[in-house]
Amino acid sequence: MNIPSELKYTKDHEWIAINGDVATIGITDFAQSELGDIVYVEVETLDETLDADEIFGTVEAVKTVSDLFLPLSGEIIEFNEALEDEPESVNTDPYGTGWMIKVKISDVSQVERLMSSEDYKALIGA
Amino acid sequence: MKNTALTSTHEALGAKMVPFSGYNMPVQYEGVNIEHETVRNAVGVFDISHMGEFLIEGKHALELIQKVSSNDAFKLTIGKAQYSCLPNDDGGIIDDLIIYKIKEETYLLVVNASNIDKDWNWIQSKNSMGATMRNISEDYSLLAIQGPKAIEAMQSITSHDLSAIKFYNFVVDDFAGIDHVIISATGYTGSGGFEIYCKNSEVKQIWDKVFEAGANFGIKPIGLAARDTLRLEMGYCLYGNDINDSTSPIEAGLGWITKFTKEFTNSEALKTEKERGTDRKLIAFELDERGIPRHNYDIIDSNGNKIGIVTSGTMSPSLGKGIGLGYVPTVFSTIDSKINIQIRKKAVSATVVKLPFYKS
Numbered sequence: 001m002n003i004p005s006e007l008k009y010t011k012d013h014e015w016i017a018i019n020g021d022v023a024t025i026g027i028t029d030f031a032q033s034e035l036g037d038i039v040y041v042e043v044e045t046l047d048e049t050l051d052a053d054e055i056f057g058t059v060e061a062v063k064t065v066s067d068l069f070l071p072l073s074g075e076i077i078e079f080n081e082a083l084e085d086e087p088e089s090v091n092t093d094p095y096g097t098g099w100m101i102k103v104k105i106s107d108v109s110q111v112e113r114l115m116s117s118e119d120y121k122a123l124i125g126a
Numbered sequence: 127m128k129n130t131a132l133t134s135t136h137e138a139l140g141a142k143m144v145p146f147s148g149y150n151m152p153v154q155y156e157g158v159n160i161e162h163e164t165v166r167n168a169v170g171v172f173d174i175s176h177m178g179e180f181l182i183e184g185k186h187a188l189e190l191i192q193k194v195s196s197n198d199a200f201k202l203t204i205g206k207a208q209y210s211c212l213p214n215d216d217g218g219i220i221d222d223l224i225i226y227k228i229k230e231e232t233y234l235l236v237v238n239a240s241n242i243d244k245d246w247n248w249i250q251s252k253n254s255m256g257a258t259m260r261n262i263s264e265d266y267s268l269l270a271i272q273g274p275k276a277i278e279a280m281q282s283i284t285s286h287d288l289s290a291i292k293f294y295n296f297v298v299d300d301f302a303g304i305d306h307v308i309i310s311a312t313g314y315t316g317s318g319g320f321e322i323y324c325k326n327s328e329v330k331q332i333w334d335k336v337f338e339a340g341a342n343f344g345i346k347p348i349g350l351a352a353r354d355t356l357r358l359e360m361g362y363c364l365y366g367n368d369i370n371d372s373t374s375p376i377e378a379g380l381g382w383i384t385k386f387t388k389e390f391t392n393s394e395a396l397k398t399e400k401e402r403g404t405d406r407k408l409i410a411f412e413l414d415e416r417g418i419p420r421h422n423y424d425i426i427d428s429n430g431n432k433i434g435i436v437t438s439g440t441m442s443p444s445l446g447k448g449i450g451l452g453y454v455p456t457v458f459s460t461i462d463s464k465i466n467i468q469i470r471k472k473a474v475s476a477t478v479v480k481l482p483f484y485k486s
Contacts, residue, residue, distance in 0.1 A: 036142075036154060036157060036158055036351070037157050037158045037159045039159075039418065039441040040416065040417070040418055040441060042416075042417070044471075044472070058470065060418050060441070062158040062159070062351055062355060062440060062441065062443075063153075063158075063351055063354075065418075065420065084416070088159075091157075
């Protein structure tokens, strides 16, 4: 199971890459393997400002629908539109071309509450 | 939780196992989409040994079958199979099934795993004529070998000319080194192929030889998730989703297996229904926009009023769009009608289409 050490994580199996006050967000390798073939990523919250833990979108596998929770409060400034045609990127490259959104973080101190790769490893028993 | 004779084989192949109708079953091996494509373009093998099998025998066998089933089993000759359903007394369906005429006065009924006990008790309750009934579900295994290359790939392991078995016909012959196997030209995928019935003790040898014979044809094991996307692309009903105890065969589009050439359970009421037409119908629809319809999503009209419910839905791997089945009032059921599917907060436009979704 690939869990890059430079990323932050949530108990909802999302990863967060912090770059200044912008966070790039996707779902983890563990999450994609549990979901199976991903066929649709829907984000209807572009340009909206949401609180942490609010639903920013949904990811659909063949058999399941899962909500995506925003790990940090902020404005959704970008959606990875390439996923509209290639949602399978979330399976094949979850930390790369499978990224989902970019968020302008409202309160950078919230980064503190995210999980480290070690904590996440312990969570999934990897 | 019951296992099939192949459970450890699936686990060794790395299958993701899930509980299904009381059995521990493989839902996927490599991935739903690749498994789906394998069946559409080459050949794939499903272990569907959870399915139930009843033998109905004796001089009253046909009489019992005619009484409980909607299709006309009188038309069956030895070596032919028939899709049928068991109507209940209240206008609904107990189960859908396949009936095989094995020999004179011997019929094999293949039923859904989730309904084995219900079907058995129902048929037994109607057996006033005294046909002999045997539930052999626990003793028999069932493999579905499906796909356009199934005939070519499997010809090397049987002396029977597979290309000579017509759709919904079967033979009892040698297969994979085992004598007296039922080789049936049936399936639930729309891509051709066979279903193989054998004893539990024989299925591992058959499984292994099938994979050896299919190696050069790209054969793969296929899980239940792809079984569902494959059947849905054809518009085949799934019991528990599209048909159940309260849906009539007429409104479900199963009029073609509801034959009024004989009397059967609730046949008078169903005949009236067929003549008068039903208030609602099972329709097939494709989404006009992005999105995936799912079981139990609401179907709404252009004013936002709920008019029906989605009974099955998925992202079609072959078409690359959202497809589904659902019940709507008959007025909305004509081909090209526009409906909407409520997907979370959004009403997504959809068009009523003709089945099958996938045309090979």
